[in-house]
Amino acid sequence: MSADDVQAVASAVARSKRYTVVAPDTVRRLARKALVSSQGNVPDAVKRTKRGLHEIYGAYLPGSAPNYRSMLRRLRPAAESGDAEQMEAALDSAMRVHASTRERLDELSLFYREVFRRVPQPTVIADLACGLNPLSIPWMGLDSSVTYLASDIDTEQARFLGEALTLLGVEHRSEVLDLVLEPELAPADLTLLLKTVPCLERQRTGVGWELLERVPSRWLVVTFPTKSLGQRSKGMFQTHSSAFDAYAAQRSWRVEQFELSNELVYVVDKDPDGEPAGS
Template sequence: MISKFISEIKKKKTLSSLPDAFVKKLIENYFQKYPKLEKFLKDHPKPLKSKEFKLMMKDLRKTLHDVYGIFVLRDKNLRHLKEHLAEIKEIDEGALQIHMDLLSTHKSSLERLNFYYQIYGEIFKHTGKPKSILDLACGLNPLSFPYMGLKKVDYFASELTDFDSEFIQEYFDLMKSFGLNGKAFAMDLLHAKDLPKVDVCFLFKTLDSLEDIERNYSKELIKKIPAKFLVVSFPTMSIGGKNPIKQRGWFFRIMRELGYKAETFEIENEVFYIIKNK
C-alpha cells in the first residue's frame, strides 16, 4: 500500500526524482502522528481516491516542497559553460557570468550571490584556505568555486537525489583543469555515513530541513562529520523574506552539549557559524 502512496505523491514533477525511502519516511512519520489514518486507508477500498489521502498528500507535498522541491536545476547554462570553458585557460568575466546565471537558478545561492567573496573571505580567515571541502546538501553551492579564491581543492558534495548529484558531477568534470577536483554523490543526510575526512565542511541552510523531519538529528549528524572545521548557516528570514526567524534555541543547546564554540558573521538573510571541530 505504502508504495502506491509514494508513487502518487511523486507524480508532482518537481518531486519525481526524490528517493522512495525518503518519501516513505515522511509517510511513516505522518502515520505516527495520525495513527487512525493508517488503518483507515488500509481498510478503504480505494484509498488513493479518499479525501483523507488527498489531504495527507497535500500536507506531505508541502513539506517535501519546503525541504526539496524548491530546488530545480537547469542544465542549459551548464552546456553553455562547457562551450565557453573549452576556449579559455582561466575563469574570465564570461565564465563568471555563466556561473552567476547558474547560481541564480537555486534560491539559496541566488540570495547570497552578491556576498560570495565576503562569505569565503570571512570563513577562510578563521579556517585557513582549505585543501579539501565537504559540502553537504550542497544545492548549487559548489558552483561558487570561482569566488573561493582557491587554486586547488578536493571538493566532496552531496545532494539528496541521483539526478542532482549527477548534475554537480558534470560541473566538477568541466572544472577539473581549473583546480577543482570534485566528487559528487547522492546521500540522504538522515542516513549519513562514511563521510570523507576534510579540512572544512559546509552545512549551509540545511539543518532546519533535517530538524523538521527528525528533531535533534543535527547533533547526530554533526558528530559524524570528520572535518577540522564546520560551517553551519541558517536563513534569518522566512521563505519569501517577510518574517524574521526566531533564534534557534535547539542549535545553541546542541553546541553547548557538544562543547563547541562558534565564530559568527551575518549577511543579508543568512547567519554563519564557524565551528572548530574536536
C-alpha cells in the same frame, strides 16, 4: 502500515514531474510518516508526502524543474573559453535557479573571504545538502588540488553537479545522500552545512544538531537563515542564535560568528587544541 501502502504512496509521488528526481529513500521515508499521520489513507498520505517534499525541497526551486541541460550548454563554452568573467557569469546564472543559493550571491565574495580568513586551506571539502552551492567554488579562492564532495537528495542535480565540476576542473564526488537516514560520511577537512540544520530538524527533531557532532571534519561552517523565503524575519535570528549558542556552550569548540544580510554564519573548530594545519 503495510509495505504495499508505502510503495503505493512512493510510486504516486514518483510519477509527479516535480518529485520524480528525489532520492527514493527520501520519498519512502516521508511516505511512511505520512501514512502514520493519515491513519493508512493512501490518497491523503500522497498529499502529505508531497507537502513534506515541498517544504524540504520544492520550495527552493522554480515552478518547473531546472533545465540542467540548458545550464550545462551555457557552462561548457564559458569553461572552454578560459575567461574567468564569462565563467562566473554562467555560474551566477545557474546558481540563481536555487532560492537558498540565490540569496547568498550578492555577498558570495564576502562570505568566502570571511570563512577562509578563519579556516585553514582545506584539501577536502564536504558540502552536505548542497543545493547548487558547489558552483560557487571559483569564489572560494582555493588551491586547485582541492577535492569537493557534494551531496543532496536530488538525483538529477547530483548528475549536473558532477558534470559541472568536471568542466571546472575540480576533483570531486557528487552523490545522493539523505542525511536524516544518517548515512556514513566521508572524512573532510571542512564541512559546509549551509542552512541545513533547520531543514533537518523539521524532519526529525535532533538529527540536525547530532549531525554537527557526527560529521568527520575538524572544521564546520554552519549557517542559519535569518529571513524566510518571503524575506520576513519572524524572529529567526534570535531563535537560531539562541539554539546554536546553547548547543555549542556544552562543547569544547572554538566558534566565530559573522552575519550576511539573510544568513547567520558560524565557523567552528571542533578541535581547537589540535595541531595547526600543515604541522
